[in-house]
Amino acid sequence: MNMRVAHIARNTFREAVRDRVLYNLIAFALLMSGAAILVGQISIDIERLVVVNLGLTAVSLFGMVIAIFIGIGLVSKEIDKRTLYTVLSRPVRRWEFIAGKFFGLAGTLVVNTLFMAAGVFAALLYVSRHFQHSDGWIMVALYFIVLQFLIITALALLFSSFSSPLLAAVFAFSLFVIGSFAEDLRGFAAMTQGVTKWLASGAAYLVPNFSALNIISMVAHEQGVSRQLIFYNTAYALIYTTMALSGAVLIFERRNLK
Amino acid sequence: MKSARRTAMVAGLLALFSLAGSVFLLRRLDQLRPAGTLEDVLYLPSPKALKRLSLGYDGLMADVYWTRAVQYFGSQHAAGSRHFELLAPLLDIATTLDPHLVVAYEFGSHFLTVKPPNGAGMPQHAIELVKYGIRNNPDNWKLYYDLGFIYYMDLKDYAGAADAFAQGALLPGAHPWMKVLAGRMAEHSGETQTARLMWTATYQETRDPNIRANAGAHLRALQVDEDVTALEALTARYHEKTGQFPSTFADLEKAGMLRGVPRDPLGHTYKLMADGRIEVREPDDFPFIEKGTPPFYTPPRMPKFLPDDYAGKR
Amino acid sequence: MRPPGCSLSLRPQLLIIFYSDIASMAAIEILGLEKTYHVGFWRKKPKCALKPLHLEVEDGEIFGFLGPNGAGKTTTLKMLMGLVFPTGGSARILGMEINDPRMKAQIGFLPEQPYFYDYLTARELLNYYGQLSGIHTDRRKISEILERVGLPKDGDVQLRKFSKGMLQRAGIAQAILHDPKVVFLDEPMSGLDPMGRREVRDLTEQLKREGKTVFFSTHILSDAEALCDRVAIIHQGTLQGVGAVADLTASVQGKVEIVWQGNTVPASIRGLGADCHVTGDTVRAVIAEVKQDAALEALRRERLRLIALVPVRTSLEEYFMHKVQDAEQAAAVRV
Numbered sequence A: 001m002n003m004r005v006a007h008i009a010r011n012t013f014r015e016a017v018r019d020r021v022l023y024n025l026i027a028f029a030l031l032m033s034g035a036a037i038l039v040g041q042i043s044i045d046i047e048r049l050v051v052v053n054l055g056l057t058a059v060s061l062f063g064m065v066i067a068i069f070i071g072i073g074l075v076s077k078e079i080d081k082r083t084l085y086t087v088l089s090r091p092v093r094r095w096e097f098i099a100g101k102f103f104g105l106a107g108t109l110v111v112n113t114l115f116m117a118a119g120v121f122a123a124l125l126y127v128s129r130h131f132q133h134s135d136g137w138i139m140v141a142l143y144f145i146v147l148q149f150l151i152i153t154a155l156a157l158l159f160s161s162f163s164s165p166l167l168a169a170v171f172a173f174s175l176f177v178i179g180s181f182a183e184d185l186r187g188f189a190a191m192t193q194g195v196t197k198w199l200a201s202g203a204a205y206l207v208p209n210f211s212a213l214n215i216i217s218m219v220a221h222e223q224g225v226s227r228q229l230i231f232y233n234t235a236y237a238l239i240y241t242t243m244a245l246s247g248a249v250l251i252f253e254r255r256n257l258k
Numbered sequence B: 001m002k003s004a005r006r007t008a009m010v011a012g013l014l015a016l017f018s019l020a021g022s023v024f025l026l027r028r029l030d031q032l033r034p035a036g037t038l039e040d041v042l043y044l045p046s047p048k049a050l051k052r053l054s055l056g057y058d059g060l061m062a063d064v065y066w067t068r069a070v071q072y073f074g075s076q077h078a079a080g081s082r083h084f085e086l087l088a089p090l091l092d093i094a095t096t097l098d099p100h101l102v103v104a105y106e107f108g109s110h111f112l113t114v115k116p117p118n119g120a121g122m123p124q125h126a127i128e129l130v131k132y133g134i135r136n137n138p139d140n141w142k143l144y145y146d147l148g149f150i151y152y153m154d155l156k157d158y159a160g161a162a163d164a165f166a167q168g169a170l171l172p173g174a175h176p177w178m179k180v181l182a183g184r185m186a187e188h189s190g191e192t193q194t195a196r197l198m199w200t201a202t203y204q205e206t207r208d209p210n211i212r213a214n215a216g217a218h219l220r221a222l223q224v225d226e227d228v229t230a231l232e233a234l235t236a237r238y239h240e241k242t243g244q245f246p247s248t249f250a251d252l253e254k255a256g257m258l259r260g261v262p263r264d265p266l267g268h269t270y271k272l273m274a275d276g277r278i279e280v281r282e283p284d285d286f287p288f289i290e291k292g293t294p295p296f297y298t299p300p301r302m303p304k305f306l307p308d309d310y311a312g313k314r
Numbered sequence C: 001m002r003p004p005g006c007s008l009s010l011r012p013q014l015l016i017i018f019y020s021d022i023a024s025m026a027a028i029e030i031l032g033l034e035k036t037y038h039v040g041f042w043r044k045k046p047k048c049a050l051k052p053l054h055l056e057v058e059d060g061e062i063f064g065f066l067g068p069n070g071a072g073k074t075t076t077l078k079m080l081m082g083l084v085f086p087t088g089g090s091a092r093i094l095g096m097e098i099n100d101p102r103m104k105a106q107i108g109f110l111p112e113q114p115y116f117y118d119y120l121t122a123r124e125l126l127n128y129y130g131q132l133s134g135i136h137t138d139r140r141k142i143s144e145i146l147e148r149v150g151l152p153k154d155g156d157v158q159l160r161k162f163s164k165g166m167l168q169r170a171g172i173a174q175a176i177l178h179d180p181k182v183v184f185l186d187e188p189m190s191g192l193d194p195m196g197r198r199e200v201r202d203l204t205e206q207l208k209r210e211g212k213t214v215f216f217s218t219h220i221l222s223d224a225e226a227l228c229d230r231v232a233i234i235h236q237g238t239l240q241g242v243g244a245v246a247d248l249t250a251s252v253q254g255k256v257e258i259v260w261q262g263n264t265v266p267a268s269i270r271g272l273g274a275d276c277h278v279t280g281d282t283v284r285a286v287i288a289e290v291k292q293d294a295a296l297e298a299l300r301r302e303r304l305r306l307i308a309l310v311p312v313r314t315s316l317e318e319y320f321m322h323k324v325q326d327a328e329q330a331a332a333v334r335v
Helices: A003-018 A021-042 A049-073 A073-080 A083-088 A094-128 A135-158 A165-180 A182-191 A196-206 A216-220 A227-254 B003-034 B036-042 B047-053 B058-078 B087-097 B102-111 B123-138 B139-154 B159-168 B177-187 B192-205 B209-242 B249-254 C005-021 C071-080 C121-135 C140-148 C163-178 C194-209 C221-227 C290-300 C315-333
Strands: C026-039 C045-058 C062-065 C088-093 C109-111 C182-186 C213-220 C230-235 C238-243 C256-260 C275-277 C282-288 C306-312
Touching: A003 A021, A003 A083, A021 A049, A021 A094, A049 A073, A049 A094, A049 A135, A049 A165, A049 A216, A073 A083, A073 A094, A073 A135, A073 A165, A083 A094, A083 C109, A083 C163, A094 A135, A094 A227, A094 C121, A135 A165, A135 A216, A165 A182, A165 C194, A182 A196, A182 B003, A182 B058, A196 B003, A227 B003, B047 B058, B047 B087, B058 B087, B058 B102, B058 B209, B058 C121, B087 B123, B087 C140, B102 B209, B123 B139, B139 B159, B139 B192, B139 C026, B159 B177, B177 C026, B177 C182, B192 B209, B192 C213, B209 B249, B209 C088, B249 C062, C026 C071, C026 C213, C045 C071, C045 C088, C045 C230, C062 C071, C062 C194, C062 C221, C071 C088, C071 C182, C109 C230, C140 C163, C163 C182, C163 C194, C194 C213, C194 C221, C213 C306, C230 C275, C256 C275, C256 C290, C282 C290, C290 C306
Parallel strands: C062 C213, C062 C230, C109 C182, C182 C213
Antiparallel strands: C026 C045, C026 C088, C230 C238, C256 C282, C256 C306, C275 C282
């Protein structure tokens, strides 16, 4: 791997850690332990269901918030503080900067998710006393959540490469919401006719597809996940991330850093 | 500068290729999860809970569920499936979220009632759905029409149908033929004529392409049934007179019983069989026909609607 | 990238390097560099930030790039650093194109008022920049650099605890960390106290002694006067002149501020055209530098106690104000 990309990634990770991003884990831990205790006392038979649903949803939301709010600042903060100037006046190419920033935040999110995953499993152990075979699917759900983080991080970078941080956050968040309904959106598009159909389908295919990546309720109901789904979801997430990052690089390469 | 241009080119190509790749993968994913979105319905079976969870955006959620219902029906129908268990809950959720979604009641009255493979075969559920719609939209005469339609077509409950049409006819803006229908129900005579009137009304009034295509196919089927009945009566009379069946339509013409070669609603000539029966040339083109099919004919798994029914005049 | 057999195609590159070695008397060559921004949201109006600029900076000189705020100094520097793309023209640094990574490994840049990564310590910051420059930075090397910029004891303090002056020093440290041949400093003196200014001045002279080229921008004439071999003066995006500072600013009269104890202004001093302010029991008077001796003489005669005599720093705004005023007066006389 390109060493400069690695150095920038490492510095981005260090920034997130030192700026106390991982403090969200405390809130998460409180939420999980509170939920485990409450659920253990009030709902019989569905403790597992509630813990898995709540835990994975919280992992997803916490991570999304981090991905969006740090993602939009990755570039603009370095411009505001003029640190980007000192980086780009060195033998660092602009695409290396974007790639480094992406891998740094992605790494932060992976580490954050690992901690949260431990929390979910701990709460699960607390309410059901033992693990069972189907709990392995929770790992798959967590993996899909991380894939979602990659997509949204790349999108946040893309939007922040041409708009203000606030607008970029709005864009990224809207795409997260719209992407969660991506399959319905393609359904809508399929119902229209003529030119509209082309335009609507085009838009629907451009939106990131988070619905196939969200298997929280499936997993909570102890349903298995097919290998094909894992394979295609992985391929899709990586390719979509590449697309968004290439877009970010394309825009950033031409940008005048006023 | 040169390296910057190269980076831009690589990034541009990468973006294009990954765009194509993502569309391809999305299609694979959609195939992989044919009922992907619909599984969600099962996890939240209570429409009321869903209404609360939609945080006040229930209008939008209703639209989403309505789309899911149409998609579900369309994909199951296209696959030739005989199972439509999710159609009723999907329509229930959509109408609970937005009780004024009239198109959903209309859709339900048509596709919940009919037996598989053309519908879910749940006329009682459809009646409840439409009655719920009437409670929430008491001024909409079309819902009374839909209700009467189910009573008449699927349950053969003439009293119930007459009641529904008569009530609807009193509403402001009601189409004049509501009164006619109420009268017909009371007499319950001339069933083909009544059916034709109702399907024509549906064809003209609906704005839903699926319902329109369905109505168009039914209208053509009624025409075929009527033609075949009339033509077979002619061949029977010919047989009575001459002791043998006509071998061509020309024989009937010579006997002065027919003018020209009769054609079906799609413009093909009818076939005259050796035993005096009449058949259509392309039975697959006429779903819902009861007469004019070859012996032991099995209709295709999925009824063939014609594209011009969708694009038909509004 | 290139197959090893293709040695012929390498030859033109070699020729260019050879050629540039001969011609590399100039560390920086600016050939008609210009920049027009488009401002506004709907109907974008062109705004000229820099008219075509021609400039050559010799190898090993300290070159001052002077101009009032908003004159186009930072835009020029940003174009040289490849941060902003020029609308026209070109520039070469050490004989290489802008954005050439080989060139960038040999230059250092201090942007105007940098904040830096405030979650890092000074050591971590320098280590990071060293990695990006592709050089090996050990503890000793970083300590040396910190010593050089006057932060010997602050290496392990997070930058968020640094004062503005300390940040500026850290900024200079990162600019000279990788032993660059050309150093670009954008307003290196701003935000520094007199001691700090002095240190930056010493540092710059030291860089020159090491054979480096220093290109720095400022809007304060005296900073340039004390340091530069040559300066270029730029105003409203247009180059006004290049040469030694003294030659260029000969028309500007220096001023001094004289402070003495008392609450009256002797008529003899008032007669020198002084601009006087009385506060409590001290009087401050600003007069032209050439009349300084006469004023001191007058104070001695009046037996007034002198408290301070300070040269007033002339900023380029004043210089241009004078120039503009002179031009207007000349025009008025002609009418």
